[in-house]
Amino acid sequence: xxxxxxxxxxxxxxxxxxxxxxLQPDIPSLLSAPRLLVVSVVLCPVLIAILYMLKRSITLKDx
Amino acid sequence: MLSLFVITLxxxxxxxxxxxxxxxxxxxxxxxxxxxxxxSGMPTWLLWLSFSATLFSTFTLLGVPNFFRTHxxxxxxxxxxxxxxxxxxVLWFGLHFRRFLRTNKLHSLTQVLRVRYRTNLAYLVYxxxxxxxxxxxxxxxxKGVSGLFSVLSGLDTWLWSVIVLAxxxxxxxxxxxxxxxxxxxxxxxxxxxxxWLVGFAVINEFGGLTAxxxxxxxxxxxxxxxxxxxxxxxxxxxxxxxIAILWMPATQPQxxxxxxxxxxxxxxxxxxxGISCFAFVILLPTIVIGLGGAILYAGLTPNEFFATAxxxxxxxxxxxxxxxxxxxxxMSTADSQLHSLSTEIDVALTPPGKSLKAKRxxxxxxxxxxxxFAVSFLxxxxxxxxxxxxxxxxAIIGPMIILSVSSVRVPSIxxxxxxxxxxxIFLLSVLTVIPNQFGGVRLxxxxxxxxxxxxxxxxxxxREPGKAAVS
Numbered sequence: 134x135x136x137x138x139x140x141x142x143x144x145x146x147x148x149x150x151x152x153x154x155x156l157q158p159d160i161p162s163l164l165s166a167p168r169l170l171v172v173s174v175v176l177c178p179v180l181i182a183i184l185y186m187l188k189r190s191i192t193l194k195d196x
Numbered sequence: 197m198l199s200l201f202v203i204t205l206x207x208x209x210x211x212x213x214x215x216x217x218x219x220x221x222x223x224x225x226x227x228x229x230x231x232x233x234x235x236s237g238m239p240t241w242l243l244w245l246s247f248s249a250t251l252f253s254t255f256t257l258l259g260v261p262n263f264f265r266t267h268x269x270x271x272x273x274x275x276x277x278x279x280x281x282x283x284x285x286v287l288w289f290g291l292h293f294r295r296f297l298r299t300n301k302l303h304s305l306t307q308v309l310r311v312r313y314r315t316n317l318a319y320l321v322y323x324x325x326x327x328x329x330x331x332x333x334x335x336x337x338x339k340g341v342s343g344l345f346s347v348l349s350g351l352d353t354w355l356w357s358v359i360v361l362a363x364x365x366x367x368x369x370x371x372x373x374x375x376x377x378x379x380x381x382x383x384x385x386x387x388x389x390x391x392w393l394v395g396f397a398v399i400n401e402f403g404g405l406t407a408x409x410x411x412x413x414x415x416x417x418x419x420x421x422x423x424x425x426x427x428x429x430x431x432x433x434x435x436x437x438x439i440a441i442l443w444m445p446a447t448q449p450q451x452x453x454x455x456x457x458x459x460x461x462x463x464x465x466x467x468x469x470g471i472s473c474f475a476f477v478i479l480l481p482t483i484v485i486g487l488g489g490a491i492l493y494a495g496l497t498p499n500e501f502f503a504t505a506x507x508x509x510x511x512x513x514x515x516x517x518x519x520x521x522x523x524x525x526x527m528s529t530a531d532s533q534l535h536s537l538s539t540e541i542d543v544a545l546t547p548p549g550k551s552l553k554a555k556r557x558x559x560x561x562x563x564x565x566x567x568x569f570a571v572s573f574l575x576x577x578x579x580x581x582x583x584x585x586x587x588x589x590x591a592i593i594g595p596m597i598i599l600s601v602s603s604v605r606v607p608s609i610x611x612x613x614x615x616x617x618x619x620x621i622f623l624l625s626v627l628t629v630i631p632n633q634f635g636g637v638r639l640x641x642x643x644x645x646x647x648x649x650x651x652x653x654x655x656x657x658x659r660e661p662g663k664a665a666v667s
Contacts, residue, residue, distance in 0.1 A: 142281070142284060146277075146438075149273065149277060150273070150434060150435055150438060166269075166405070166409045167269055167409075167420040167421065169269055169270065169273075169421065169422060170269040170272055170420070170483070173272050173273050173276065174272060174276065174480070174483075176277055176280075177277060177280040177472075177476045178476070180277075180280050180281055180283070180284075180472065181283070181469070181472050181473055181476065184469050187284075187287065187465075188287070188465040188466070188469055191287075191465055
């Protein structure tokens with residue numbers, strides 16, 4: 134399960150940091166903000182949600 | 197009215213610092229290890245807020261809005277996505293690091309590197325790296341606050357720099373780790389309140405978010421695209437910054453000490469989640485402060501922009517909160533760095549198996565303080581760019597550190613050697629002795645790839661089995 138979460142995170146990060154994404158002509162989207170900003174801001178809660186699921190999937194033994 | 201609020205809030209903050217330092221001194225009870233590491237443990241929520249407050253300093257309230265104002269929306273990729281993603285590194289690295297500390301009864305990274313590599317070179321490279329590359333980070337705290345206070349008060353920048361630096365040095369020496377954590381928490385809360393209040397005020401001035409973006413699109417459309425008006429936010433710059441900032445929890449001692457101070461590794465996942473949430477919440481308003489500032493305060497210098505956007509154009513109470521919050525932010529980050537640096541040097545100077553003796557590093561820390569002071573004056577780069585030099589410099593030794601806690605076998609001396617060479621090369625490029633690009637590729641990217649590949653190969657190599665847990 135952890136590997137799946139890791140793969141999703143790496144894929145999302147790779148897409149958003151790819152030159153293709155960064156260099157495409159920008160289209161206004163939500164609240165007249167550019168797509169570059171909207172997508173990258175929305176990505177953050179998505180990452181937090183994945184981190185939360187990852188946290189729940191980790192079982193740590195008592196020390 | 198503003199002066200009255202500043203004096204009242206400033207006094208309240210000073211009293212709080214005195215009480216916090218006194219309480220910490222009583223708990224430390226003369227125990228150097230307790231003072232250095234808070235080894236008896238601290239509540240998770242305190243460490244989470246402290247980690248976040250140390251991470252988000254004057255850099256956040258001054259540097260990031262100005263970066264949006266100058267370089268546009270790609271700044272969010274540079275700092276927002278990266279800081280939220282940092283939670284994954286805190287989780288993964290934090291668990292490994294904390295477990296290694298517990299199983300080997302260690303307290304700091306210097307001890308881990310000494311035990312793991314079985315050579316002095318690894319921890320000496322680490323100490324050298326943080327000694328050189330934390331200086332720009334401390335410098336931005338001094339530079340940011342003294343520049344703003346100079347504009348507001350009319351006094352010279354150097355005078356404010358001396359006052360700020362002296363306060364930081366004294367506080368970090370008096371109370372130790374515990375006192376610093378207490379001050380961090382207050383600073384973090386002030387910063388988050390101020391940044392949201394200022395953010396809402398800027399949105400109100402435009403009559404809404406849509407109107408703000410419409411105005412920017414009409415007047416400065418280049419701010420809404422990558423690589424921005426100056427062309428800085430290129431793909432390579434953003435990627436290199438992502439790597440540099442992502443490694444921070446593993447490479448910057450002021451963050452490592454907070455991971456080490458957790459009561460157990462069970463608390464690390466919660467801290468990781470909290471740090472990502474804090475990053476998102478505190479950075480979000482910087483978008484509107486910066487982009488709005490590009491329109492409202494177009495012709496102003498960075499210091500004038502800070503003074504106007506955060507203080508002069510705000511209600512007196514918000515302005516006063518911003519001033520005290522910025523001083524607190526500068527203090528909390530810089531005193532954490534000074535404390536962590538002196539602790540790591542103390543540990544390095546203490547022979548293995550001997551009790552930690554504090555205050556052996558006064559001269560070195562004084563040299564570091566003077567170095568930071570000099571950088572804050574001599575370096576003309578803007579705050580964020582200066583911070584990035586610090587992040588990139590320490591990130592170069594990241595793979596060596598991560599290898600030390602993740603490898604089940606004893607690593608060889610190769611990784612420390614390559615990290616040392618990479619550090620020297622990067623330093624030469626910062627000093628403009630050599631170019632910062634080779635074959636069209638950024639030098640920091642090349643160095644990250646080299647040290648990362650060395651660690652990866654080392655990690656995969658079948659070597660003589662060592663002991664993952666050395667007691």
